[in-house]
Amino acid sequence: MQAVTADNDFLERVLAAGAILVNIGDIDILLEQILTEARFFTNADAGSIYTVEGDLLSFGHSQNETITGRGERIPYTRFTIPKNRASMAGYVACTGDILNIDDVRKIPAEAPYSFDDSYDKISFYRTRSTLTLPLINNRQVVVGVLQLINARTDKREFIPFHSAMELLGKYYATLGALALERAMMTRTLLMRMVNMTEFRDPKETGPHVNRVGSYSVAIYDSWAKTNNVEEDDRSHNRDVLRMAAMLHDVGKTGISDAILKKPGSLTKDERRVMENHCLIGAEVLRNCESTFDEMARDIALCHHESWDGSGYPHGLQGEDIPFMARITAIADVFDALSSSRAYKNPWSDNMVKDEMERLFSSKFDPGLKHHFMSQLDVLREIKDTYPDQ
Numbered sequence: 001m002q003a004v005t006a007d008n009d010f011l012e013r014v015l016a017a018g019a020i021l022v023n024i025g026d027i028d029i030l031l032e033q034i035l036t037e038a039r040f041f042t043n044a045d046a047g048s049i050y051t052v053e054g055d056l057l058s059f060g061h062s063q064n065e066t067i068t069g070r071g072e073r074i075p076y077t078r079f080t081i082p083k084n085r086a087s088m089a090g091y092v093a094c095t096g097d098i099l100n101i102d103d104v105r106k107i108p109a110e111a112p113y114s115f116d117d118s119y120d121k122i123s124f125y126r127t128r129s130t131l132t133l134p135l136i137n138n139r140q141v142v143v144g145v146l147q148l149i150n151a152r153t154d155k156r157e158f159i160p161f162h163s164a165m166e167l168l169g170k171y172y173a174t175l176g177a178l179a180l181e182r183a184m185m186t187r188t189l190l191m192r193m194v195n196m197t198e199f200r201d202p203k204e205t206g207p208h209v210n211r212v213g214s215y216s217v218a219i220y221d222s223w224a225k226t227n228n229v230e231e232d233d234r235s236h237n238r239d240v241l242r243m244a245a246m247l248h249d250v251g252k253t254g255i256s257d258a259i260l261k262k263p264g265s266l267t268k269d270e271r272r273v274m275e276n277h278c279l280i281g282a283e284v285l286r287n288c289e290s291t292f293d294e295m296a297r298d299i300a301l302c303h304h305e306s307w308d309g310s311g312y313p314h315g316l317q318g319e320d321i322p323f324m325a326r327i328t329a330i331a332d333v334f335d336a337l338s339s340s341r342a343y344k345n346p347w348s349d350n351m352v353k354d355e356m357e358r359l360f361s362s363k364f365d366p367g368l369k370h371h372f373m374s375q376l377d378v379l380r381e382i383k384d385t386y387p388d389q
């Protein structure tokens, strides 16, 4: 990456970054992408993005090339801070102003905000310059905050952010805010469908479907990188899969409580009724008009099919099972094993790994085994991000 100055090249990068955001529908994928693109066009070493949730700022995503370059994990996955003027992000959320700070350790004592160095301390990182931008929607409400950390030269020395980045950054943040609002609405609608399912089956909770969506994306992403899937296709598929996988069990809305909530095991006939949830899900999602509809339908219909043909509803085998349904099946079973359910405690990490390994010889696509295993650390991070309530 080049050091960034106020030239046409920089303008082009901002415009290209903004254009990418308008096509993303899933909120998690979007937050990550807003941050990735902004770090790219400002050549920032690190950054975080927050969403405003009432009186709080929720820390959504964080990236840090120095820390991940050392092969370490980013220390925090999710936390909240009060939305007030005491922190830099809080100040920007309250005022809607941009803060471009050359050195956070030289913030004047009379400034309303100060720099909290606890993150630097636990991660052995040194924050110097920051550019903190408000994500303001078209009703002039701040819906999020984007904080970029440590602009760099070509030689990766930390420098202040160029003043030209303030105005263009503000323009980019506005596009981000509009995309964020739309993605929030989409997530709300998806969660309403999930909540309806949860009324019927208490196992199908918000955290469960969020985990299944994110696990599926992590497995897909590893596969896509290895198979050199083009960046545009990869990011489109990540986005659609994140949302489509959340609806895998939407067909349970059509199964009676007597079966869904029956304590103990089901009879053969009851199991057959239960298995209908795949067909009902496909029916709910019929009339495919978009890639999302098509993928959601494939997943709802085929997430209980098995590689060896022993699954249901149609006993499909191998590559006849749609690819994204094969991925979601892995994510769904992994979550069932590693979470606590009314009838069981969560299994230990080793027990889950052994059982998953065993299932790769019959139930799951063996070509995805390496991608699942290589992502185990990431999957555990996701699990911490969406704990059961």
Ligand SMILES: [Fe+2]
Residues within 6 Å of the ligand: 248, 249, 277, 303, 304
């Ligand atoms: Fe299911």
Ligand SMILES: [Fe+2]
Residues within 6 Å of the ligand: 204, 208, 212, 248, 249, 332
């Ligand atoms: Fe599920």
